[in-house]
Amino acid sequence: MESKQPMRHILSLLLENEAGALSRVAGLFSARGYNIESLTVAPTEDPTLSRMTIVTSGSEEVIEQITKQLNKLIDVVKVFDLNEGNHIERELMLVKVRAEGKDREELKRTADIFRGRIIDVTDRTYTIELTGPRDKLDAFLEAIARSQILETVRTGASGIGRGEWVLRV
Amino acid sequence: MRLTGAEIAIQCLQEEGVEFVFGYPGGAVLYIYDALFNQDKVKHILVRHEQAALHAADAYARASGRTGVALVTSGPGVTNAVTGIATAHMDSIPMVVISGQVPTPAIGLDAFQEVDTVGITRPCVKHNFLVKHVDELASTIKKAFYVAASGRPGPVLVDIPKDVSQHIAEFTYPKSVSMRSYNPVTKGHSGQIKKAVQMLMEARRPMVYVGGGVILGNASEQLTHLVQDLGFPCTNTLMGLGAYPGTDPQFVGMLGMHGTYEANLAMQHCDVLLAVGARFDDRVIGNPQHFYSEARRIIHVDIDPSSISKRVRVDVPIVGNVADVLEEMQKLINASPVRPDTTALKDWWKQIGEWRARECLRYDHSSAIIKPQYVVEKLYEVTHGDAIVTSDVGQHQMWAAQYYKFDKPRRWLNSGGLGTMGFGLPAAMGAQLAYPDATVACVTGEASIQMCIQELSTCKQYHLPVKIINLNNRYLGMVRQWQQILHGNRYSESYMDALPDFVKLAESYGHVGVRIENPADVEPALREAFALKNRVVFLDFITDQTENVFPMVKAGHGLTEMIMGAEDL
Numbered sequence: 001m002e003s004k005q006p007m008r009h010i011l012s013l014l015l016e017n018e019a020g021a022l023s024r025v026a027g028l029f030s031a032r033g034y035n036i037e038s039l040t041v042a043p044t045e046d047p048t049l050s051r052m053t054i055v056t057s058g059s060e061e062v063i064e065q066i067t068k069q070l071n072k073l074i075d076v077v078k079v080f081d082l083n084e085g086n087h088i089e090r091e092l093m094l095v096k097v098r099a100e101g102k103d104r105e106e107l108k109r110t111a112d113i114f115r116g117r118i119i120d121v122t123d124r125t126y127t128i129e130l131t132g133p134r135d136k137l138d139a140f141l142e143a144i145a146r147s148q149i150l151e152t153v154r155t156g157a158s159g160i161g162r163g164e165w166v167l168r169v
Numbered sequence: 170m171r172l173t174g175a176e177i178a179i180q181c182l183q184e185e186g187v188e189f190v191f192g193y194p195g196g197a198v199l200y201i202y203d204a205l206f207n208q209d210k211v212k213h214i215l216v217r218h219e220q221a222a223l224h225a226a227d228a229y230a231r232a233s234g235r236t237g238v239a240l241v242t243s244g245p246g247v248t249n250a251v252t253g254i255a256t257a258h259m260d261s262i263p264m265v266v267i268s269g270q271v272p273t274p275a276i277g278l279d280a281f282q283e284v285d286t287v288g289i290t291r292p293c294v295k296h297n298f299l300v301k302h303v304d305e306l307a308s309t310i311k312k313a314f315y316v317a318a319s320g321r322p323g324p325v326l327v328d329i330p331k332d333v334s335q336h337i338a339e340f341t342y343p344k345s346v347s348m349r350s351y352n353p354v355t356k357g358h359s360g361q362i363k364k365a366v367q368m369l370m371e372a373r374r375p376m377v378y379v380g381g382g383v384i385l386g387n388a389s390e391q392l393t394h395l396v397q398d399l400g401f402p403c404t405n406t407l408m409g410l411g412a413y414p415g416t417d418p419q420f421v422g423m424l425g426m427h428g429t430y431e432a433n434l435a436m437q438h439c440d441v442l443l444a445v446g447a448r449f450d451d452r453v454i455g456n457p458q459h460f461y462s463e464a465r466r467i468i469h470v471d472i473d474p475s476s477i478s479k480r481v482r483v484d485v486p487i488v489g490n491v492a493d494v495l496e497e498m499q500k501l502i503n504a505s506p507v508r509p510d511t512t513a514l515k516d517w518w519k520q521i522g523e524w525r526a527r528e529c530l531r532y533d534h535s536s537a538i539i540k541p542q543y544v545v546e547k548l549y550e551v552t553h554g555d556a557i558v559t560s561d562v563g564q565h566q567m568w569a570a571q572y573y574k575f576d577k578p579r580r581w582l583n584s585g586g587l588g589t590m591g592f593g594l595p596a597a598m599g600a601q602l603a604y605p606d607a608t609v610a611c612v613t614g615e616a617s618i619q620m621c622i623q624e625l626s627t628c629k630q631y632h633l634p635v636k637i638i639n640l641n642n643r644y645l646g647m648v649r650q651w652q653q654i655l656h657g658n659r660y661s662e663s664y665m666d667a668l669p670d671f672v673k674l675a676e677s678y679g680h681v682g683v684r685i686e687n688p689a690d691v692e693p694a695l696r697e698a699f700a701l702k703n704r705v706v707f708l709d710f711i712t713d714q715t716e717n718v719f720p721m722v723k724a725g726h727g728l729t730e731m732i733m734g735a736e737d738l
Contacts, residue, residue, distance in 0.1 A: 015350070020299070023291065027291055061478070065479060068475035069475050074348070
């Protein structure tokens with residue numbers, strides 16, 4: 001197959017909420033050498049189903065193969081490439097930063113600009129909660145000094161289609 | 170009816186109409202073996218190594234079209250079985266593997282003979298299950314048989330912890346299965362089928378390329394009819410041999426790395442290609458870039474959507490059961506007012522005739538040393554082309570594929586995808602059990618046969634009179650060939666020193682062993698061997714040490730960049 005520029009895709013999956021389903025998906029990606037930028041999974045309102053969001057990248061051909069291979073997994077009920085329509089992507093990040101002296105005010109202001117919330121405070125640190133698409137979280141980290149960052153935790157993206165469209169069994 | 174888990178497992182096998190279970194007992198499956206002991210509907214075949222249990226069950230499935238069943242214990246039982254599971258997986262063979270597991274409270278505690286079976290086998294099964302409660306056992310086994318045989322078939326493993334096999338539950342065998350996450354497609358898209366037929370009618374240089382999917386899908390009849398009706402040339406892959414009759418004039422031979430000159434050239438130069446139940450793998454089309462260098466339109470019929478546009482982009486993809494799709498195509502062909510251009514087709518056949526005239530499978534018939542090709546040709550004659558032939562992996566496998574002409578499906582059983590040495594002998598056992606009256610021959614080499622030689626003992630125990638055709642060249646022949654051609658004659662570890670005396674070895678297992686060293690003795694030895702209907706005969710043919718398999722396309726090269734013989738080296 002001729003190779004084309006790899007593109008970032010967000011795949012949404014519904015899968016059986018069973019032990020081992022996650023490792024089948026993760027195993028498929030490692031066995032076939034596909035990229036995973038992030039993967040999140042949790043049960044849905046129907047406890048027998050889990051919803052997974054995988055952020056991956058590849059040429060059109062690779063993404064087509066990934067989708068087909070995912071569909072082949074017996075535990076996978078539905079696969080949808082959110083890039084095929086308008087969609088919303090959100091990620092949660094928790095950042096612990098060094099916040100002392102005059103930096104405290106500045107960090108508070110920056111967090112406000114990014115609509116982040118300070119959810120834990122000590123004399124010397126803030127823990128900031130931030131939600132948004134990946135680039136917004138990246139931009140926040142760019143906006144504060146590297147030396148101030150003590151720890152970051154990111155959930156990876158969750159995605160959902162815009163408008164009336166829903167992914168269901 | 171209240172039964173133990175072990176009794177439930179055996180009842181399920183009875184309900185599925187399972188004739189044979191190939192297995193080996195051990196601690197974690199003792200209750201299941203106890204349940205086997207108390208009944209006589211399901212017959213157990215005790216192998217000498219779990220790998221052989223899997224290959225025998227696999228070949229039973231390949232030969233009969235039914236689902237093969239294997240039973241192994243936890244830990245090493247499973248790890249020994251993995252090669253056989255992966256072999257079946259690569260060739261899409263329907264199989265249910267039941268494995269014992271340590272008791273549920275012991276799982277994860279590094280218990281004796283514990284291994285993460287579901288984890289180890291995950292990448293080489295179609296699906297697997299760990300049964301955590303006896304209440305789920307019957308429905309899980311039902312699902313396993315359904316998943317294994319439907320859609321694109323494959324092995325399914327059911328891991329049963331020892332306490333689950335001991336616990337008691339109410340047994341009812343489910344009549345049907347429905348799984349919201351598994352609904353294999355059967356019918357092809359009628360619009361696509363129409364487009365495909367139109368394309369076939371426009372073809373000036375058509376080619377039909379047939380893989381193992383046609384055999385697995387029981388579509389040989391439909392395929393043969395369609396090809397003969399249209400008058401198109403047809404090639405079979407290694408896995409597809411027998412899907413289209415090997416003696417038919419429209420058959421241009423196997424294609425691929427060791428395919429015929431005419432098959433590979435027709436594949437490259439056709440203008441419309443109909444691919445059925447095949448997957449354009451690296452051993453078949455070589456380098457995809459080279460394959461693209463000639464323009465052609467491709468119709469691809471396969472039951473697995475992920476096989477389509479994987480290595481080669483196609484113009485008309487049709488996902489569906491091959492037999493159904495071919496039948497629908499045939500209906501449209503019958504009703505079609507247009508037919509392919511006969512003049513163009515005649516010219517195409519003329520071209521193919523010229524390629525054929527090179528007689529690419531010619532070899533030296535005057536040799537004083539036994540040529541391996543000659544042995545296979547004589548095997549074909551002596552068995553009237555009607556044997557079930559199994560093989561191991563290497564040169565002998567290719568010679569068997571090239572020189573034994575398979576006219577019917579399910580007569581050629583080999584490990585095409587995984588390329589598993591050791592497959593041949595246990596496979597012959599499985600085939601012989603499926604067809605007790607059939608002539609079964611295992612074409613092998615002195616290296617491959619030693620990978621499962623212990624099964625000579627199983628053959629003795631169950632009176633399985635398979636015939637072993639050992640093409641003994643005292644080399645790992647295919648490795649030696651690659652080292653000669655690609656690695657400057659540096660024969661690194663490809664020589665087999667200290668071989669056993671196979672005649673005595675066969676005799677020690679209670680079989681007949683014969684060594685053949687002269688070409689003149691080949692045919693009589695074969696005749697005598699096949700006349701011994703009730704004995705295993707081990708024919709040890711001392712063959713030309715340095716004979717190579719030709720034609721040959723080097724790995725990564727184009728399909729038409731063939732080495733035709735020693736003169737091209």
